[in-house]
Amino acid sequence: MIAVDSYALLLLLSILKYTIGKPKGVTVAKLQNDLFLRACKRLPVERTPIWIMRQAGRYLPEYRAVRQRYDFLTMCKTPELATEVTLQPIDLIGVDAAIIFSDILVIPEAMGMQFEMHEGIGPVFPHPIRSGNDADKLKKLDPTVDLKYVMDAVALTKKGLSGRVPLIGFSGSPWTLLSYMVEGQGSKTFSKVKFLIYNDPKLAHRLLDKIADAATAYLSALIEAGVNAVQIFDTWAGILSQDDFEEFSLGYIRKIISRIKKKEIPVILFAKGVHYQLNRLAGSGADVLGLDWTMNIGEVRKELGDKVSLQGNLDPAVLYAGHEKIKSEAKKILQAFGKGSGHIFNLGHGIPPDVRPESLKILVDFIKEESVSYHMDDNQHGEKSRV
């Protein structure tokens, strides 16, 4: 009960602080739907909350209409545009959380790396890091200045949300950011970053330290700006062996979490392809672990008990199927997790651009309705918390 109250109090304080500190015209309403935040903390909920990775994305015709007029980076850097597409899935699909439209690579760009988005290839750094000299050139990040456009987008989105649902901010993990910064673009073999960690581990650690500082500052600024939760994406965790994951990735993630933890905002960790040592991930300080679709969410819950909440983990490709198949596969995930709070429904990866929005709407509506029965017991015990 103490946890509930102090959490509510802190949320109230952060709302007050946010309202006081913001420019005129920005008002922050009380959260009308806090299911997502309660599920992050394993507090009782009336139903399982749902949001979708890449929910503000190309599968929506409304997103494509904006994207047709502006390139991807302009959308990231123009708060009005970022806000517009962030709000689209709230209005159109009815998810239980918004996630600010941005990219994990805004951090390296703000540290001084030229960043381009190439059609058909994805993000590209034309001058990747190749030496200690390149590492020295990376500037110390002041997110309120260097990434002011994200903070402005957060403020504007909060206004647009008017407290309907919580807002999530995110960052790439130091390892995943380093991989991009050294490879220069996506890679099949990751030979350049692997070459770095095996041949010059000292330089690798120096870079990871610098990136971890930047990510910490960035996430802290996002929280100050008003996000209600943060997610750390370790997209390339799965290319490391178990020992290397600990040394070059998880250690830095733990550090970031311990530093932002004081803010009492839920932290979600999504480390893709890390099926081993779930207990170690659960001990990272994160409140929630995101799972890809090769995991059995029920078995993971059994293994971890009540240490963390779990987010996921429907195969995104199920959304290509007919409506009945979508429902039956979604039901399997609900059943596997079982009764009680601590589950945030999501896909096991971002939604593909060629999914029909109706299919996602079917999924979201189904979870909202079907999941009620998994929370009857919690609510009968009268432990429901309202903030």
Added chain:
Amino acid sequence: MIAVDSYALLLLLSILKYTIGKPKGVTVAKLQNDLFLRACKRLPVERTPIWIMRQAGRYLPEYRAVRQRYDFLTMCKTPELATEVTLQPIDLIGVDAAIIFSDILVIPEAMGMQFEMHEGIGPVFPHPIRSGNDADKLKKLDPTVDLKYVMDAVALTKKGLSGRVPLIGFSGSPWTLLSYMVEGQGSKTFSKVKFLIYNDPKLAHRLLDKIADAATAYLSALIEAGVNAVQIFDTWAGILSQDDFEEFSLGYIRKIISRIKKKEIPVILFAKGVHYQLNRLAGSGADVLGLDWTMNIGEVRKELGDKVSLQGNLDPAVLYAGHEKIKSEAKKILQAFGKGSGHIFNLGHGIPPDVRPESLKILVDFIKEESVSYHMDDNQHGEKSRV
């Protein structure tokens, strides 16, 4: 002991059959180094055998010299060239097994699909499977006719090996072949093949059945032609959820293995990204499981006991490191597996094209020397088998 003797007898019979049935000039010598075959069957060995996935590949200047003169498909289809590059790592690196130079996609091509190799993209099927009609057009494979060039390459390679080391043949799993045949090329999202299994599972199963028949016929023909072991690559296993892996992949792999098992040749199953249900993989009928480098080979051995041998699983990127680091990482794998037979050293994935051959030679020499102490006990017990 019965297993040993019947195995030896069968090997002898197959050698006799092979020698009798072959054209003049082809002679098959007794195997001088059968460490690999013994390790596949968990029979005592003097040291841990080692071979390397993609050992006949671009990292070797000698391979690139051939490749400069001929395109990839010509190399596959010209027995003399396929033999030349298959033998290179035996002569140059000293591995304990040869693997016939070929490609998993020779099966779909032989079933009638036009197949091209595009520089920078990889294999491409310009007319991928899109309908039941396309499926009907796939012809029933007669490997001794349609893939005669592989059989000829096997015969010629056996001659070139003169019994120095065993020869491995391989096939893609039905699921992995289907993925290529439906996507038309490599994919990030695999949306087309996923669309197929979720929207027309009947057609998917009809195709998988057809491909499984072809793979069975192909592997059987390879065994007749003289390969001493076969490996089934399920490269895209990891994109399936657990239930889907069982339904669309493992079921067909089991079927193939049960049909070729009568040949008493060791079967290696390398299903990438399938970290769950190791017990189910071990129950597939395979003698050996290949592991990628995110697994802990010691923990897997503990979990599976003596059900199967294990192959793997050094991170290929370790070969970018200095010699001492290569040795220390290799030693970790030997230590993790521990004492006794049942380990075939390999990388957790194919060797990258930009590794220096000296680095691989360092690894191979180190394993040959260092692993002796892990087999002292077996040999003291006098259970050594010679075939």
